[in-house]
Amino acid sequence: MLRITSAQINPTIGDITGNIALMLQAARQARDEAADIVVFPEMSLTAYYPGDLLDDASFQARVEAGLAQLLLATRETPKLYWVVGAPVRRAGIGKPFYNALLVLKNGEQVLQYAKQLLPTYNIFDERRHFEPGPDVTRVLRVGDVQIGLMICEDGWNDDGQDYVVNPFQRLADAAPDLVVSINASPSNIGKREQRHTVFGAACARHRLPLLYVNQIGGHDQLVYDGASFAVDAQGVVVYEARRFAEDVTTLSFDPVGRVFVQHDGAALPTVPKAGLPTMEFYRQQIVLGLKDYARRCGFTQAVVGSSGGIDSALTLVLAVEALGAANVVGITMPSKFSSEGSVSDSVVLCRNLGIRLIEHPIKSIVSAFEETYAASFGETLQGLPLENLQARVRGTTLMEFSNRFGHLLLTTGNKSEVSVGYCTLYGDTNGGLGLIGDLYKTEIFALCRHINTTAGWELIPAAIIDKPPSAELAPGQKDTDSLPPYDVLDEILKHLIEGDRLAHAEREHADAKMAELRAVPEGMALIVRIQKMIARNEYKRRQAPPVLRVRGKAFGSGRQVPIAAVQYA
Known part of the structure; x- marks a missing residue:
């Protein structure tokens, strides 16, 4: 039986010493619960996402010092494997860093895996600083258990629609007993259910159980909800951590039956399919x-x-x-x-x-x-x-x-x-x-x-x-002196701003309203008017404060539209 601790922590971007302290606290709990391995989120050393801090020489030096400090910290728990995320410098042509997963134990680095799929859409811009990792699989053996390792986006392409490379398939070819994924997956409405669907389908297809460990916390516009989870080999979500709170939980994994149970061997409670109500x-x-x-x-x-x-x-x-x-x-x-x-x-x-x-x-x-x-x-x-x-x-x-x-x-x-x-x-x-x-x-x-x-x-x-x-x-x-009624305006805005990122039911409702408006001249004129208002006011949004993102497409880093442009002829 493998004991594995999911350490869903709330690291602060750039607070490397503080983040190590959070990791050490979780590792001590894992040790006290007789865990074999503790798993932290993606980029847990620096928190996700440090952005152009990665270009700063002093920050780079702090990262290097932090890696050394992290190795020292693992000596306090000599029998425990630490799975951590960090930017790691690389040599050769290309970007200077890998977005890496490191396995550490008793002051030594046991394994390194570099993220292969670097998202550059919506709020993500990892290719700005990172080079994709090589198309290889990394498997860690802990006792009698073979653990396949990957990082966040690597698990989102099992349908092969977004990238040529499919790290999940390559990992499945290595036939591990368990997959561990470290993540920094920002939250928006419907994201929890989307994660469960994507990873549940991949696990069912490959007949592989998986532990998904996520970051929590607010970082500028983005909020990470945690909600780490485990999926069995049939694609069923069998464990879920707390949402919007730190959660360090030790699970037991039976490699023979390939099932998760509580660390004392008791059955896990059923995970509800539906998440929180929208409001x-x-x-x-x-x-x-x-x-x-x-x-x-x-x-x-x-x-x-x-x-x-x-x-x-x-x-x-x-x-x-x-x-x-x-x-x-x-x-x-x-x-x-x-x-x-x-x-x-x-x-x-x-x-x-x-x-x-x-x-x-x-x-x-x-x-x-x-x-x-x-x-x-x-x-x-x-x-x-x-x-x-x-x-x-x-x-x-x-x-x-x-x-x-x-x-x-x-x-x-x-x-x-x-x-x-x-x-x-x-x-x-x-x-x-x-x-x-x-x-x-x-x-x-x-x-x-x-x-x-x-x-x-x-x-x-x-x-x-x-x-x-x-x-x-x-x-x-x-407000209606200048704007159409909000129940009409909001459907137009959802269609124009979020489009395919809307949930299915919302998209259907917005599309139906747009079809209704396009059927009459005054409705079509209203749509054109709103399109022009959105375009004309980009300069205001650029100068406004950041807003907390809750939906799939928010103003800010996730919507990059030029100010001086002809958007609608």
């Missing part, structure tokens, strides 16, 4: 993303502009869940166009959340701008410039507070508005991080209702959820 997934992904972003950037507190609208309300709720009520501040900044509910609804919400709400009226500040503008330029400030001025005064006020008191400013734009530029650059786009920037407006409403349902009361007041969305920058202004 709960969004909630947990965003909360972990904010926790780690704040922690890693040195923030303990956050500030949000509280407009009395649904976007700022949801942002405040998620911020409180991540950081605690004592560490979140709301600021309401009414103008002469603000409705009564702008302040009163904010007061009720912040009272419900137990957070401090500061009122900072901007009417006199805006008036001063209007007067000096008229004096300098000989005309009245009105229309769009006046609307944007109010947003920029609010943005400046929030940045002043952030600068003075050290709070992280959270921007409150949603994906629907950000897509079409329904936001003010240097105004409501100010901030360090966007929590809801990958959620469409219809999803904002749904998540607020979900939060109230799970709370068992109106944590977010119904008045906020039910009021017609408005920027409140002009008399009687409503």
